[in-house]
Amino acid sequence: MAVSYKKLFKILIDRDMKKKEFRDFVGISYSTMSKLEKGENTTVEVLEKICLKLGCGIEDIMEILPDTTISKGAE
Template sequence: MEVSYKKLWKILIDKDMKKKDLQASAGISWASVTKLSKGERVSMEVLMKICKTLNCDIGDIVELIPTDENEIG
């Protein structure tokens, strides 16, 4: 499975927020923002902080994309 944060970036555009605004408001590290930008996995804690800041659900910011039906983990 791959992770897509395209929904998150769309919400930020709709709210006229920049990544640095999200980082400051949610109290997450720049390393986490960089991981999000690269489509890498971040901790549930980071996702929960973002959801609390944006007043949304995890499904509103993250999408799981199947890559191979035989893939494990």
């Protein structure tokens, strides 16, 4: 499964918030921001911090994308 944070970055665009402003506002590191940009996994604590600061739910900032390839016998 893959994770997408496109919804989060859409919120930042809508709020006219630069990534550095967002990092400072939420209190996350550059490396955590980089993980979000790359669609990598991050901790639930980080996601919770983001949601509380932005006043939204987790479904508003991320989505889980199913694998596009299913190996045989894994049904």
